[in-house]
Amino acid sequence: MSERATPTSKPADTDDAEGEKRDRKPVETGADSVVAALKNAGVEYLFGVQGGAIMPVYDALYEDEDLTHVTMAHEQGAAHAADAFGIVTGDPGVCMATSGPGATNLVTGLADASMDSDPVIALTGQVPTEFVGNDAFQETDTIGVTAPVTKASFFASDPDVVGDDVGTAWALANEGRQGPTLVDLPKDVTQGETDHEPGQPRTPDTYTPPERADETVVEAAAEVLANSERPVILAGGGVIKGEASAELRAFAYEYEIPVITTMPGIGSFPEDHDLSLEWAGMHGTGYANMAITNCDAMFAIGTRFDDRLTGGIESFAPDAEIIHCDIDPAEISKNVHADYPLIGDAAIVIEQVDAAMPGRPDVDEWCEQCQQWKTEYPMDYKTPDDEPLKPQYVVEKFDEATPADTIVTTGVGQHQMWACQYWTYTEPRTWVSSHGLGTMGYGLPAAIGAKIAAPDREVVCFDGDGSFLMTSQELSVAVREELDITVVVLNNEAVGMVRQWQDGFYEGRRMASEYPWIPQFDMLAEAFGARGFRIEEYDEVEETIAEARAYDGPSVIDVLIDPAENVYPMVASGGDNGLFALSEDQL
Amino acid sequence: MSGGLEGPAPEERMRPEGRRNSQGIRIDPEVEAEPNTRQAVLSAYVEHRPGVLAEISGLFSRRQFNIESLTVGPTVDENRARMTIVVEEPEPGIEQAKKQLEKLISVISVRELEPDAVQRELVLVKVNGEEPDKVQAITEMYDGQTLDAGPRTITVQLTGDEQKIDDALDAYRQFGIREIARTGYAALTRGEQTTAKENVRTAD
Numbered sequence: 001m002s003e004r005a006t007p008t009s010k011p012a013d014t015d016d017a018e019g020e021k022r023d024r025k026p027v028e029t030g031a032d033s034v035v036a037a038l039k040n041a042g043v044e045y046l047f048g049v050q051g052g053a054i055m056p057v058y059d060a061l062y063e064d065e066d067l068t069h070v071t072m073a074h075e076q077g078a079a080h081a082a083d084a085f086g087i088v089t090g091d092p093g094v095c096m097a098t099s100g101p102g103a104t105n106l107v108t109g110l111a112d113a114s115m116d117s118d119p120v121i122a123l124t125g126q127v128p129t130e131f132v133g134n135d136a137f138q139e140t141d142t143i144g145v146t147a148p149v150t151k152a153s154f155f156a157s158d159p160d161v162v163g164d165d166v167g168t169a170w171a172l173a174n175e176g177r178q179g180p181t182l183v184d185l186p187k188d189v190t191q192g193e194t195d196h197e198p199g200q201p202r203t204p205d206t207y208t209p210p211e212r213a214d215e216t217v218v219e220a221a222a223e224v225l226a227n228s229e230r231p232v233i234l235a236g237g238g239v240i241k242g243e244a245s246a247e248l249r250a251f252a253y254e255y256e257i258p259v260i261t262t263m264p265g266i267g268s269f270p271e272d273h274d275l276s277l278e279w280a281g282m283h284g285t286g287y288a289n290m291a292i293t294n295c296d297a298m299f300a301i302g303t304r305f306d307d308r309l310t311g312g313i314e315s316f317a318p319d320a321e322i323i324h325c326d327i328d329p330a331e332i333s334k335n336v337h338a339d340y341p342l343i344g345d346a347a348i349v350i351e352q353v354d355a356a357m358p359g360r361p362d363v364d365e366w367c368e369q370c371q372q373w374k375t376e377y378p379m380d381y382k383t384p385d386d387e388p389l390k391p392q393y394v395v396e397k398f399d400e401a402t403p404a405d406t407i408v409t410t411g412v413g414q415h416q417m418w419a420c421q422y423w424t425y426t427e428p429r430t431w432v433s434s435h436g437l438g439t440m441g442y443g444l445p446a447a448i449g450a451k452i453a454a455p456d457r458e459v460v461c462f463d464g465d466g467s468f469l470m471t472s473q474e475l476s477v478a479v480r481e482e483l484d485i486t487v488v489v490l491n492n493e494a495v496g497m498v499r500q501w502q503d504g505f506y507e508g509r510r511m512a513s514e515y516p517w518i519p520q521f522d523m524l525a526e527a528f529g530a531r532g533f534r535i536e537e538y539d540e541v542e543e544t545i546a547e548a549r550a551y552d553g554p555s556v557i558d559v560l561i562d563p564a565e566n567v568y569p570m571v572a573s574g575g576d577n578g579l580f581a582l583s584e585d586q587l
Numbered sequence: 588m589s590g591g592l593e594g595p596a597p598e599e600r601m602r603p604e605g606r607r608n609s610q611g612i613r614i615d616p617e618v619e620a621e622p623n624t625r626q627a628v629l630s631a632y633v634e635h636r637p638g639v640l641a642e643i644s645g646l647f648s649r650r651q652f653n654i655e656s657l658t659v660g661p662t663v664d665e666n667r668a669r670m671t672i673v674v675e676e677p678e679p680g681i682e683q684a685k686k687q688l689e690k691l692i693s694v695i696s697v698r699e700l701e702p703d704a705v706q707r708e709l710v711l712v713k714v715n716g717e718e719p720d721k722v723q724a725i726t727e728m729y730d731g732q733t734l735d736a737g738p739r740t741i742t743v744q745l746t747g748d749e750q751k752i753d754d755a756l757d758a759y760r761q762f763g764i765r766e767i768a769r770t771g772y773a774a775l776t777r778g779e780q781t782t783a784k785e786n787v788r789t790a791d
């Protein structure tokens with residue numbers, strides 16, 4: 001990458017009037033039109049990997065001053081980086097890949113974005129139109145492969161229209177329920193001549209996401225909430241995506257209703273507030289699972305009631321009247337029947353319900369009960385002298401050392417759960433993880449995307465040794481781009497979450513879950529040009545964290561943790577949330 | 588194994604009284620009733636471009652909705668096509684199928700047709716031709732048409748609703764049916780009402 005294109009050399013003030021500062025050469029080809037459409041959308045960063053069929057688009061970027069391309073090591077990394085960029089900024093992240101293997105390498109990242117409703121747009125090269133269908137070199141039916149994991153996908157067929165296709169895809173990724181979109185770009189279309197200047201990005205006229213919920217249902221729902229004795233608010237990722245955290249907080253404080261979040265909803269409500277019960281589900285807190293199981297009214301906002309949250313449906317909040325607000329009508333009564341469906345935008349609907357509240361629920365006893373559960377089921381862990389370092393301690397110490405707006409990314413497994421349980425999240429868009437798809441390898445590329453999205457904030461990636469091994473090549477990108485991020489590998493020399501399940505449900509038959517040999521990650525980091533650290537003892541933790549944070553560039557801390565440590569509480573898959581296990585013998 | 592937290596054991600905890608069924612609906616635990624399965628005719632107004640059929644059939648298979656039949660054809664607007672899809676599902680499934688269809692960007696609107704909607708299916712039947720007069724009598728009885736008659740086989744065309752076609756096929760069976768091609772339903776609402784309008788997403 002040339003000097004000019006490093007993210008740090010990028011001017012930050014791009015908010016000038018459209019077209020003025022971002023002057024660009026006139027459109028001559030389909031590829032120019034693609035670039036023009038991205039600029040119209042306000043895009044600044046692209047994450048991708050070059051290749052034959054996408055070369056015309058890259059060529060159109062060659063002399064461009066406004067768009068910065070970050071070359072990733074692998075297209076999966078490009079998709080995750082774009083995804084994290086989308087989570088942190090709220091605007092679609094852009095990833096690019098060539099046809100065939102480039103496009104198929106994006107698939108995991110798109111599926112991940114689809115499950116978590118993250119705004120991402122993918123631009124894929126395609127073989128020239130006349131070769132499509134002939135099994136040409138690096139031809140894959142990209143639309144066919146990605147359709148099930150994208151919100152919309154478009155096959156560009158005309159140089160005059162391709163720019164508008166990109167604008168539409170960007171707008172669709174951004175509006176309504178966010179999600180990934182894709183435009184497949186045959187080489188003849190991007191190379192083809194056109195002078196068509198694409199317009200501002202806009203969704204099709206037929207796309208009209210709902211805003212206000214039905215007023216009669218709102219009134220009925222408010223009535224139920226006001227008269228409930230054991231109400232909870234369940235805040236999902238939609239609260240963050242819908243920029244409704246402020247409304248959520250105001251509503252909860254006003255009516256003193258305890259708030260539980262889903263995992264993607266983490267950060268929508270401050271976990272250090274009395275009303276916060278943190279998050280519920282398979283490894284959620286005991287108090288959140290007690291409250292969600294025993295509530296009599298639930299105001300669920302922007303959640304799709306994933307099975308990792310609900311456990312067995314039969315025993316999920318079985319006494320509760322469910323008020324379900326979602327911008328996607330298809331989520332209503334998909335998994336849990338909604339007694340009061342509120343289809344609309346989270347921020348607007350919360351204000352509608354607030355305005356309709358006929359009074360406040362009498363919650364004193366219930367709030368006291370919730371506080372009691374907090375003392376009965378503390379998230380305490382022991383640090384016995386004769387056992388190796390506990391991962392929870394490392395997470396807590398890192399949290400203590402860093403500012404509140406620090407961004408945390410993770411891989412998938414036990415370390416992800418500890419990062420979730422023992423870090424106190426207070427702000428939206430600080431928790432960046434792979435929830436619905438559960439993609440190992442998400443953490444490092446996500447940290448790269450997050451740091452580029454928020455260069456002034458600290459970014460830490462808690463990774464597992466297994467997860468880190470899946471995408472560790474992206475360290476090369478972090479070094480090249482001089483990104484000041486810290487990767488903390490909670491190294492248990494195993495794919496620990498699988499090992500935990502084998503011990504709990506497969507009589508300890510540890511098939512393919514322990515690594516008989518594992519690279520030394522601090523040395524691996526040094527080989528990449530990053531700083532490597534190693535922690536084995538409690539008394540090294542704080543000091544090493546300070547050193548890694550002080551280093552201006554990417555660093556990796558290889559933390560040798562107790563390989564026997566397991567994640568609790570735990571609700572067995574399909575189990576009853578209220579019967580969460582606190583230790584293995586309760587499973 | 589290490590790890591583990593303090594707190595009252597599962598059997599010592601406060602427990603709710605209720606229960607939900609497998610559809611996530613709160614029920615009286617004493618009387619567990621599963622919802623009825625029924626047939627629904629969905630009419631979808633969609634963009635007329637390559638890939639839309641694959642997208643829609645992919646959606647149905649991915650979400651395990653049961654398709655009885657699916658027909659596609661052009662409409663008066665050359666950029667739009669109509670799909671008529673007959674699904675058989677328990678009640679919440681039909682609602683879900685409709686909403687998931689509506690969610691596709693290439694789907695403009697979806698409507699479930701009332702049972703009284705105009706619904707027709709076309710079927711071609713090739714039967715043994717040893718008894719041409721008797722075959723002709725049945726064809727006339729069901730308002731069919733003979734399209735091809737040879738020394739050994741007769742091919743007839745029938746149109747109608749499912750019941751009529753099933754009855755006709757039963758009647759032909761005595762001669763020996765060699766082959767059948769059925770189109771599945773095409774359907775429109777009755778009266779002046781349009782079946783699916785542009786710019787209307789009947790989301791809720």
Ligand SMILES: Cc1ncc(C[n+]2csc(CCOP(=O)(O)OP(=O)(O)O)c2C)c(N)n1
Nearest residue numbers: 413414415438440464465466467495496497
């Ligand atoms: C891409 C991918 N492959 C496999 C899995 C299944 N899986 C879930 S958790 C897990 C273990 C992860 O191990 P590690 O990253 O070392 O984290 P730990 O659980 O040890 O903290 C595995 C293999 C997955 N989630 N994603």
